[in-house]
Structures are given as C-alpha cells and as structure tokens.
Amino acid sequence: MLYTALTLIGTVLFLTFVSCYMVLRIAVPKGPLRTVMLLFVVLTPFVAIPAFLKALIFGTKPMRYNAELGAIEDEIEQERIQIFGGKAMHPSISQRWRASYVYAIEKSAVAAAKLDPALSTSLCGLGR
Amino acid sequence: MQTAGHMGWEASFIDAVRTNLNVLIPTVTLIFKILVKVVSRDEMKEVMRSITNLPLELMLISTSFMLGALSGISSSYANRFHDQSGAGLFAVVAIAVIFAVSVVVNRLDEGVRVLFGKTFVAMKQYHELSQQPVLPGAEPSMAKLGRFIWAMVYCILFVLLLVCSFGISVGTLAYVLHLIQ
Numbered sequence: 046m047l048y049t050a051l052t053l054i055g056t057v058l059f060l061t062f063v064s065c066y067m068v069l070r071i072a073v074p075k076g077p078l079r080t081v082m083l084l085f086v087v088l089t090p091f092v093a094i095p096a097f098l099k100a101l102i103f104g105t106k107p108m109r110y111n112a113e114l115g116a117i118e119d120e121i122e123q124e125r126i127q128i129f130g131g132k133a134m135h136p137s138i139s140q141r142w143r144a145s146y147v148y149a150i151e152k153s154a155v156a157a158a159k160l161d162p163a164l165s166t167s168l169c170g171l172g173r
Numbered sequence: 174m175q176t177a178g179h180m181g182w183e184a185s186f187i188d189a190v191r192t193n194l195n196v197l198i199p200t201v202t203l204i205f206k207i208l209v210k211v212v213s214r215d216e217m218k219e220v221m222r223s224i225t226n227l228p229l230e231l232m233l234i235s236t237s238f239m240l241g242a243l244s245g246i247s248s249s250y251a252n253r254f255h256d257q258s259g260a261g262l263f264a265v266v267a268i269a270v271i272f273a274v275s276v277v278v279n280r281l282d283e284g285v286r287v288l289f290g291k292t293f294v295a296m297k298q299y300h301e302l303s304q305q306p307v308l309p310g311a312e313p314s315m316a317k318l319g320r321f322i323w324a325m326v327y328c329i330l331f332v333l334l335l336v337c338s339f340g341i342s343v344g345t346l347a348y349v350l351h352l353i354q
Binding site: 049072131 | 325
C-alpha cells in the first residue's frame, strides 16, 4: 500500500515536471530565466502543501492590490487571445485578487466598527 | 544453466512490469507523445495541446480497461464478485464515475492551457521589453518586473493544476489496474 502510494506520488511528480519542462522550453527562451522558472516548478508541489495547511489553520492575510499589476495582466490576456484564441478569462486573477482584497478590508472595517461603534460613522457606513 | 539464468532475469523483469503498470502506462504514454511530436516537428501550439491532454487520455485508458473488465477479459476482476451481473453492474457504475471525473479533468486541462498561454505571452512581452534600450541609472520598470511576476504566478498555478490533473488521472488508472489485475 505504501509502495503503491509512493510510486503514484512519484509518477505524478515526474509527469508534472516533464510536462512543465516541455512547456517552459517553448515559453521561455534559453537562459537563467528558464532555470528560475524550473526551480519554481520543482519547489511548488513541496511548498504548496505546507502553505495550504497553514492557510487552513491560521487563515490568510490579504495582499495589497496593485492596480498596475492588474493592468499588466489585462495586456497579457489581450495578447494571449490574439495568439491562442478562445475567450478571455473572467474573472481574471487580478479581478479576483482585487475582490478578495476589498472583501478583507470591508470585513476588518466591520469588525473594527463592532468593537468601537464611534468608528462606524467614519468608515463610510460599512458597520451599519 | 545459462537459459535458466536468462529466464530468471526475464521473469523478474516481466513481474516488475506487471506490478508497476500504474507507473509504466502514464510514463510511456508521455514519452511516446513527446517523441512523436518531436520527430514529426509539430507546431508549438500542437505540442502544448498534446501534453496537456495527457491526463484526459489516461482517463480514456482507464475506461478502456473497465470496458475490458465488463466484457470478461479479466478473470481476476470477475473473481472479486459473487456473480457476473454484480461484476457487470460495478463496471458500468465505474465507467459512469470515470466519465464524471473526466469532465473535471477536462476543465483542469483547459485551465492548464490558458495558463500556459498566459505564461508564454508574459515571457514574450518581458523579452520584448528587455530588448528596449534603458537609460543608465534608471529604475527598473514596473512593466517589465510585473510581467515577470505574472509569469511566475502563472507558472505556480500551472504546476498546481497539472499536479491535480495528473493526480486524479493516475490515481484512477491505478485503481482500475488494481481491480483488473
């Protein structure tokens, strides 16, 4: 049973790494950038599990939304549709990021207003 | 004596192949696909599409094995059940479940293809910006750095989706092989 589980995990990781290597060979021209991306590919499965567990137990801190990065993603998406075709991804990653950031701010504002009712008037009525 | 030695080696090799089919089938399929695409010098989009389709193809292989079990090819599968109708019913239910899981795998593969496209474009734009002349002492531009950040984000999401997709398909194949072997 343990042997089967280990071989399955090994196979999944091997298939993922080989697929990613083939894809990155196409996407990233030769150079140190490809090595950096491959390093990310190798590390991601091992880092993802502890990060997921940590997020489950302790929750996540919202990352401040950056509108410039959002605009860059829109440009990337437009060119992707021109090259590969298909529909635009909606909501995009940056739109989700903005929505989750706004939600986290609203949530903390409501929590702060509950603690101190005097704050609710200065928080644009979020606490009401 | 030599013949007996050869037979021992061959027998252990065949035994290893038989017990590790769940590893061999996905690996050999991937290697075959890559070799065929490289030899036939396919376009970049085709190579990418072919590789990202592999999890769905593994689900189709699982369905083929279950169809084989349904038709009575595997005696060890039939021996797991009290009667033939129970074995047949289980195979039909398993095929229906594999179909439902294949729909999920297909959605994941679509996500993988979109993320590949995004990674490709982000890196393309990054290289175009890198080739532009920069004034000495100028701060690094957000446009260039932002594209690299997005490429890394897409790459991480791409890996996670691939792990999920391969995990589901390889797991399904291993379970089907466990049933019929």
